[in-house]
Amino acid sequence: MFDYTFQWKQALARLPKMLDGAVVTMEVAVLSMLLGIALAILLTLFRQSGSRPLKAIATTWVEIARNTPALFQIYMAHFGIASFGIHFSPFTSLLIGITFNNAGYLAENFRGALKAIPDTQTRAGRSLGMTPVQSFRYIVMPQMLRISFLPMTNQMVWAILMTSLGVTVGMNMDLYGVTQDLNALTFRTFELFAIAGVIFYVITKIITLGARLIAMRLFRY
Amino acid sequence: MFDTALSANDLIFLAKGAGITIVVTAISVAIGTVLGILFGVIRVQLGAVLSAPLTFVLDIFRSVPLLIQLVLANAFVGMVLQLQVSGFFVACLVLSLYTSAYCAEIVRGGIDAVPATTRRAARSLGMSWGQDMRYIVLPLATRVALPSWIGLALGVMKDSALVYVVQVTELLKSTQILITRLQEPMFLLLICGAFYFIISFPLARFGGYLEKRWSND
Amino acid sequence: MNKFTLPAALLAVTAVAGTAAQADKLDDVISSGKLRCAVVLDFPPMGMRDENNEPIGFDVDYCNDLAAALGVEAEIVETPFPERIPALMSGRVDVGVASTSDTLERAKTVGFTVPYFAFEMAVTANDETGIDSFEAMKGHTVGAVAGTYEAIALEEFVNEWGEGSTFRPYQTQADVFLALSQGQLDATVSTSTVAQANVKSGNFEGISVVGTAPFDIDYVGLFAKRDEYGFLNYLDLFVNQQVRTGRYEELYEKWIGGDVPSLSVPGVYR
Secondary structure, three states: OOOOOOOHHHHHOOHHHHHHHHHHHHHHHHHHHHHHHHHHHHHHHHHHOOOHHHHHHHHHHHHHHHHOOHHHHHHHHHHHHHOOOOOOOHHHHHHHHHHHHHHHHHHHHHHHHHHOOOHHHHHHHHHOOOOHHHHHHHHHHHHHHHHOHHHHHHHHHHHHHHHHHHHHHOOOOOHHHHHHHHHHHHOOHHHHHHHHHHHHHHHHHHHHHHHHHHHHHHOOO | OOOOOOOHHHHHHHHHHHHHHHHHHHHHHHHHHHHHHHHHHHHHHHHHHHOHHHHHHHHHHHHOOHHHHHHHHHHHHHHHOOOOOOHHHHHHHHHHHHHHHHHHHHHHHHHHOOOHHHHHHHHHOOOOHHHHHHHHHHHHHHHHHHHHHHHHHHHHHHHHHHHHHHOOOOHHHHHHHHHHHHOOHHHHHHHHHHHHHHHHHHHHHHHHHHHHHHHHO | OHHHHHHHHHHHHHHHHHHHHOOOHHHHHHHHOEEEEEEOOOEOOOEEEOOOOOEEOHHHHHHHHHHHHHOOEEEEEEOOHHHHHHHHHOOOOOEEEEEEEOOHHHHOOEEEEEEEEEEOEEEEEEHHHOOOOOHHHOOOEEEEEOOOHHHHHHHHHHHHHOOOOEEEEEOOHHHHHHHHHHOOOOEEEEEHHHHHHHHHHOOOOOEEEEEEOOOOOEEEEEEEEOOOHHHHHHHHHHHHHHHHOOHHHHHHHHHOOOOOOOOOOOOOOO
């Protein structure tokens, strides 16, 4: 039944290159999360605002991000935007694609979180003389981020996993891209991708555990 | 923009790809849900310690990119086990397990959301475990779980775009084949994106509606 | 009891016969009546699709010829470049007719036949960049299809050129030419056949073939499982017969045209 011989040595010799790729994967994921959170807050404000065009922009963004495949979004970020004459490197395209996706999902999470925060708090803030921006900034937003902390952790894991789609836009420095290049060179598909899988697993574990520690420090009730 | 070389033949070709996307999704969500409910109930019943091995295995499906899961499963089933199975089978196998891993979490969350006091009350009324599950937990947990489950099913449909790596020609792959021949990337990609959107958007809205309605009473 | 003995005995006999015969791949293909070929259909004119989205091209015809020689039916299994070997190893295909370069590194995993085709590498550039030769690519963003012979060779050059030169691998040949015509890539190296086919197709504006790349000739072989000597032996002879009978030349004329490249390396046997 088993007439396949594993060649782990050959694959493991490439581990340093793969770890370099893992660093790039982390970079993309972290950047896309930071940008994604900032944009999601902006989208949330848009959706809360009375302005119709702003609401429309935010809703369109959120619905496209949530209702089309991430692969599609990343491909569009590279080849789609380029048909308007604007060129992004594979790294930037991947970052844009994942950030777009992150912002859409996070904005939806934030909206859910806002429902849990009573209106009376904003009003209390206003009656203390705060501007609407101040009351959002100092009263609502901290609670919103706290309530959304778990979904944000999940989205961070998603961002890590989504970096594997960068190969479709010419990315070859991230973990998946490096693995695929090595596979083309040696044809040791199983061994190489198994190692890549383990690295991905470890990264996501570090993130979820790290997030739990941060949550414990930040949110002591 | 509408000056295209796209023929009726090509539209049928795209429709076939869309059909594959739907079939793969339907099979995977069906099997994955059954397995997910089973795994979810097992995890709740056994407790965190005893179900740790199961939790660990399911967690892998949520921590490794789907693309790698597919490539590995394909290589493992074929190269190592030497089984003659189609790419379609591998795609459904991986997506089913992938679905079950997320579904188990949803089911667990749903069961946990049923207050322990309610369940104890049911048991003290003389209900068996089965009756408690059937008449108390199921209806209450479903309210919590169903909206998430709809989200999961739609997520699986979108993720099924990756099964092209095991030689399954689904919608996105069909689109890419046509792009190769016709070289009209934007037009074709928009058709493809619109298809996903048309299926996903109403269902996602419906899920949101259920969530809203059920959380208000 | 007697009723059951005969079928049971028959079963036992067939079971023994089944294991004793040890049919090899060649037997398997002939007895199954079907030859499954891995072909890359994103690689004109070697493999592509017609307006009914049916596979056509040099490799497709080659597979059909091989099937005809074996007296079986051909089945084309589309495999993207990175998926060729997994498709073979997983038993989803019997043979690769997929323009696969016969590198020593790869031969550690699969068995290659003698070359059945030879590619020259051409440089295609975006007209606006003014790139007019391989050397002029230095300092530019260049790309090729991930996992191909030319991608591996080009990446080495880019690493040597250093600062300012960037290499980008894309998943498919179509993506490479799309990126090139969009100006995301300044130039690409591909097989000259692919370059000519894409420039001629008129699908991409503002690109032209500007020269050849100084890579060794890219010999490509059919491939099968490493240990299937009987099958590989047959394939070697088949490649030889294709040239001998003039069929190779005929197919070359049909799909590519021009001077037929020699498939033998001067001064050495295989």
